Amino acid sequence: MKVKLILKSKEPESSEPKSLKFLLKKKNLRMRSAPYYIPKGHKLKPLGEDAHFVSPDQQTIGVADGVGGWASQGVDAGEYARELMHNSLDCVKKESSVIHPKRVIEEAFSNTKRQGSSTACVMTHNDGVLRAANVGDSGFMVLREGKVVYKSPTQQRRFNCPFQLGHGQKSDRPECAVEMEFRVIAGDIVVMGSDGLLDNLFEWEIEEIIQKEYHKLLKENKDSANKYEDLAYQIAETAYYKSLDKYCMTPFAIACTLAEKKHKGGKMDDITVVVGHIVNDSSWRMSALSSS
Numbered sequence: 001m002k003v004k005l006i007l008k009s010k011e012p013e014s015s016e017p018k019s020l021k022f023l024l025k026k027k028n029l030r031m032r033s034a035p036y037y038i039p040k041g042h043k044l045k046p047l048g049e050d051a052h053f054v055s056p057d058q059q060t061i062g063v064a065d066g067v068g069g070w071a072s073q074g075v076d077a078g079e080y081a082r083e084l085m086h087n088s089l090d091c092v093k094k095e096s097s098v099i100h101p102k103r104v105i106e107e108a109f110s111n112t113k114r115q116g117s118s119t120a121c122v123m124t125h126n127d128g129v130l131r132a133a134n135v136g137d138s139g140f141m142v143l144r145e146g147k148v149v150y151k152s153p154t155q156q157r158r159f160n161c162p163f164q165l166g167h168g169q170k171s172d173r174p175e176c177a178v179e180m181e182f183r184v185i186a187g188d189i190v191v192m193g194s195d196g197l198l199d200n201l202f203e204w205e206i207e208e209i210i211q212k213e214y215h216k217l218l219k220e221n222k223d224s225a226n227k228y229e230d231l232a233y234q235i236a237e238t239a240y241y242k243s244l245d246k247y248c249m250t251p252f253a254i255a256c257t258l259a260e261k262k263h264k265g266g267k268m269d270d271i272t273v274v275v276g277h278i279v280n281d282s283s284w285r286m287s288a289l290s291s292s
């Protein structure tokens with residue numbers, strides 16, 4: 001009888017500290033995010049060929065860049081990229097547990113039926129861990145205290161020809177996606193973009209913008225979505241002006257020189273920027289504690 005009593009009284013004690021321990025281990029970090037898109041302004045394709053999605057609730061973002069070469073066959077690869085991102089968002093929204101970016105790309109790819117091909121980069125944040133999958137030359141970087149501490153690798157077959165998802169014979173499949181994992185801390189900034197961003201701005205130029213604008217993000221009085229959109233806009237606009245400049249030095253101009261192509265200045269292209277900010281979220285912590 002005594003033994004039974006001891007066992008009974010032990011049960012709640014042993015389960016209680018366990019769940020508390022689990023909660024205390026949590027960092028309670030959230031990623032706040034917003035996009036900004038500048039299409040290059042083609043009369044027949046006002047939406048351009050880039051596409052993106054942002055899911056604040058699921059802390060997941062994505063960028064796609066439809067491959068322009070399809071235009072010669074009368075295909076608007078922007079439509080493929082938009083369908084791919086739309087399907088990615090659908091997949092993310094219905095996920096009830098941890099999101100796996102490569103699986104998101106796989107499912108979105110199999111549901112995308114249009115002609116065309118596109119690069120794709122999908123990234124999710126889960127309590128201090130970024131997980132991403134990338135096909136092609138879109139990508140992202142993480143900045144800490146104004147300095148780049150991580151940059152995703154890009155995949156190119158040759159100069160200006162990125163890996164690209166599509167159902168055609170020459171296109172790639174989601175199996176080739178590079179997967180990445182990176183630990184972040186409160187205050188870190190994620191900058192994701194298409195090559196319209198990455199080919200026009202050097203890392204140090206993005207660092208400069210973040211260093212200049214970061215204090216605005218810390219101001220609580222400004223509406224959260226707006227301030228992140230402002231930052232994404234600042235970055236996109238800087239890339240846009242460089243893309244128009246025929247003489248400035250850009251990552252694209254350097255790549256051209258290395259590939260022995262004659263090209264100076266920026267690269268006219270659609271420019272997509274998605275900004276993410278890793279923040280402590282005490283309100284989220286309180287709701288997690290009260291619902292446990």
Ligand SMILES: [Mn+2]
Nearest residue numbers: 065195196269
């Ligand atoms: Mn592009």
